[in-house]
Amino acid sequence: MSWLTRVFRRRASGEDITLLRLRTTRFRQLLGSYASLLALLEDAADKQGGGYILDRQYVIALVEQVAELADAVVFDLNVITSHRNLPFYEVADGLRAQLRAVLAQGSGGGSDTVSEVRTQTAVPLQTVSPSTLAAALARSEVLYRQSGHVACRGVAAGPVCNLSDGRQSGALPPGSVLVATDVEVEQAALAAGRAGAILLDLGSAAGTAARLARELRVPAILGLGDATSRLATGTEVTVDADENVVYRGRVNELLDYYRSGRPGGEDEEEYQLLRSVREAAFPLTVGAGRTEPALSDCRTVRDLVHLAHGLAGDALHELLSTERGGTGTLVRLGGPAWCEVRVVHLDGLHRSDPSGGIMPSEVRSRPLRAFLEGFSNHHGTSSAGHHGADHHAAKHGAGEQRMPGLAPCTLRAAATDEHALAVMTLSRGFDMLDATAGGGRESNTVYCRFAACGDGDPEAARGAVAAGVLMRLGFAVSVMAGQASGWLRGLPWAETEDRVRIVGYLFARLARPGTAGWERSAVEPDVEAFMRSCA
Amino acid sequence: MSETLRVMVVDDEPIVGRRLRPVLEKLGFEVEVFEDPVLALARFAEGRFEIVVSDIRMRGMDGIALLERVRAHAPRAKVILITGHPSPEVAAEAMAKGAFEYIAKPFKTDALRRVVERAALSLGEMPPPSSSGSSEE
DSSP states (O other): OOOHHHHHHHHHHHHHHHHHHHHHHHHHHHHHHHHHHHHHHHHHHHHHHSEEEEEEEHHHHHHHHHHHHHHHHHHHHHHHTTTTTHHHHHHHHHHHHHHHHHHHHHHHTTTTHHHHHHHHHSSOSOOHHHHHHHHHHHHHHHEEESSEEEOOOOOOEEEEGGGGTTTTTTGGTOEEEESOOOOOOOHHHHOOOOOOEEEESSOOOHHHHHHHHHHHHHHHEOOSSSHHHHOOOOOOEEEEETEEEESOOOOOHHHHHHHHHHHOOSHHHHHHHHHHHHHHSSOSSOOOOOOOOOOOOOOHHHHHHHHHHHHHHHHHHHHSSGGOOOOOOOOOOOSSOOOEEEEETTOOSSSOOOOBBOOGGGOOOOHHHHHHHHHHHHTTTTTTOOSSOHHHHHTTTTOOOOOOTSEEEEEEEOOOSSSSEEEEEEEEEEEEEEEEEESSSSGOOEEEEEEOOTTTTTHHHHHHHHHHHHTTTTTTTEETTTEEEEEEEEOOOOHHHHHHHHHHHHHHHEEEEOOTTGGGGGGGHHHHHHHHHHH | OSSSEEEEEEEHHHHHHHHHHHHHHHHOEEEEEEOHHHHHHHHHHSSSEEEEEEEESSSSSOHHHHHHHHHHOTOOOOOEEEESSSOHHHHHHHHHTTEEEEEEESEHHHHHHHHHHHHHHHHHHOOOGGGBSSSOO
């Protein structure tokens, strides 16, 4: 190689690193906007429960924030893809106009219903004076005050039916107060229609139980922590989900007060509007089997942002998989070399000799080191008689032989000390991780994406297993066309690092499903088995 | 309480008055709700209100002006301002002009309840009875 060729290659390599750094940074921003959008909509779901006092201005601001974030995602996509997706701007503008139209309709449409409710409640049937009400409440024993999250406003009283006793939700006496740890979809649907109120140990405002409670207008407080251990079946309670309070016994004055003059809960125009905006921007039910929409199919902000993030990920994968992404430093995992791992460190070379490779523990990037530790842990304890790979042998390359019968794969990563982007190319698609160890818990983030199908996996069971595991790990999960994406942020670094390690382990496990292949019916056992193996 | 406290709620968004009324009545307060700040001020002049909860941005009169008029008429009255357009400048102006507290919307009903309880205490009234019954606090 001539000196001129060497100089040219060095310069080209420097430009490639710069390009890679710019694109990975932009991708982080895009993921940050997507995560902010998810957080915003979860917050809106929380407010939909009714525990807050909000006005139209809040809903208007929500629409503008959602549209701004969608614009930011589209902008970042175009930077990442060298402006190959300009039509996304037009669709984003259209969706912003659509959301504003929802607001405009909300100010006119539906007002008849609201005024009807107001008229109905304008003439009290019976009056309870504030002093009588306050005295009655003062006499009552408060079991919970502001201890959970209101999922649906309202007031109800009745005897507790505690499902942790082994009772079935179908046998719930009408009008009783359902108490459970959490409820599955079928249980919630059965129970919510009969329950006078719902109190759960777990659950979130955006969860299934909360949605059903709102749809059926059943007062509900979730996340109480110990309701099942504290409230025995038969205990009479009064649930004031307007104030997030549970009283022991029946507070008749409170029930009479609400019967006589209470306005119409979620029928209020502002709550109707909030619901309409949430449904228009981010539909709650997205089927796992739904196909990835093309741009022309994007009907909601959710569709657009999800498609944009997918295309941006594809572009990053393409960049990292080609020479423009740099060849990087070889990482030796130990055991048989079924996967070649290379890392481009964007802040400079590793201290070790790049040509000889480095161990996962020598990787400078904190998130990538955690990821590779999890990834190589599976490697060292994997099947085919290669348990307990020897560190020394791994370091020096002993045992690095291709395993027969397994499709080889490659894992490429671009990293700085505090950030890692990794893509693993498979025979059918790729898996991706983007993780940041920030200065504070709010800036600790993990994003991962798993290809829908493995070999011999027509039902996309692989993506379903990944989604199941991510949910168990506390990720916000989105499944579209079988492909699973997950977001996590806001945890201390130690907890984030643990999850990154488990995700690394999951990458390795899903890359090598074993001889049994993939079966949709085995998804739940596979998730259980994986979680057990992490323990 | 020696005598029932009276609270005026002023907000041109009807939902605020509808939602705040039960929160305050459960504390034992007499509550009157107004969507028009001019009418509210006229009522304030003829009635006896110890606490006023008012939005800032309203048609007809803004909450800062209402605060000034209320304080001029009844210096002892406690005025709690709420707004959907929070800013440090407006908060500073509100507090400088004698607002008891400044709250950004959306807010939890419990947050307002606690502020009103503090206002009642600062008026020399006993805390309302319903706030002391919690076994969780």
